[in-house]
Amino acid sequence: MAETLKLKKKWRCTVCGYACNADEAPESCPECYAPREAFVEE
């Protein structure tokens, strides 16, 4: 299984659709303040 830690992932908020690129999902959505659990990897 290849390591992809150097590559940023794309995350999308399932509540408002906000998307960002980061290694990990943000602690909370800057748009709707949904918790990290609301983010899914794309």
Ligand SMILES: [Zn+2]
């Ligand atoms: Zn959101």
